[in-house]
Amino acid sequence: MSQSKQFVLFLVDGMRPDGLVQASTPVMDRLLAAGAHTLTAQTVMPSMTLPCHTSLFLSVRPSRHGITPNVWTPQVRPIPGLFDVLQNARLTPAFFYNWEELRDLGRPGALNASFMVKDSTGDGTADTAVAQLAAHWLAHNPFNFAFIYLGGTDIAGHAWGWMSDGYLQAISHADRCIGTVVDALPPDCTILVTSDHGGHEQMHGTDCPEDMTTPLLLAGPGIPAGISLTQPVQITDIAPTIAHFFGVPAPQEWIGQPIQAAFAA
8 A cells, every 4th residue: 555646536527528529628638648548438327416426436336325316315334435445544535626415425534634615606616716725735735635526517518508618618617627736736646537427408317328428537657648448437446446546455345446457557
């Protein structure tokens, strides 16, 4: 287990792969070229924010963790999540976000830092605030893992429609926010960018490909540049991949597998 490694996970809510391709995203384009990626990762049903995030952090499907609407309910048979696993390994996790419903992704005491900015305008200012907070804190405090959630793209999809000009502009804004944080990180930090779900028209939550398919970009030391992942990637594979990165055993309940091909020299 490495106490010195650093890993930052960015999640752009509702970002479809074709939206990433069509929008102006110089930061994510650089990450894509610098590491491994897939534009065909799959999320879980229902393809909604809280169920998808819970599956990401607990590496099980909603049928196991029980979160099917965007409302948290305590689990009857609790599963350790990624924040809990890293904290128990004496690593330093942090969380920066602007949708408070995500606050239960880690148990009390699982985080060394947690910053929530309420998005009351839907105009991207909350994403900017999250990025600025994260950049400042990560540049001035020791950390191992940080999760940075940007919710503006999903708000834009519901307001103007997925793949609309307003939606693509929100992806571009999220890209600038990611750049704000990346510029504050040490050069040997490993970075993963993904989404929780896609969307179509002004909605999501179904099993159609537009809702279920997400991008995943992974760049950092030891990750080959320009690799297109051929193995199927599920949202439940992300937590095991991060645990593998830190050399921390994954809980037996987790169903996902580390994305081994991304770390092949």
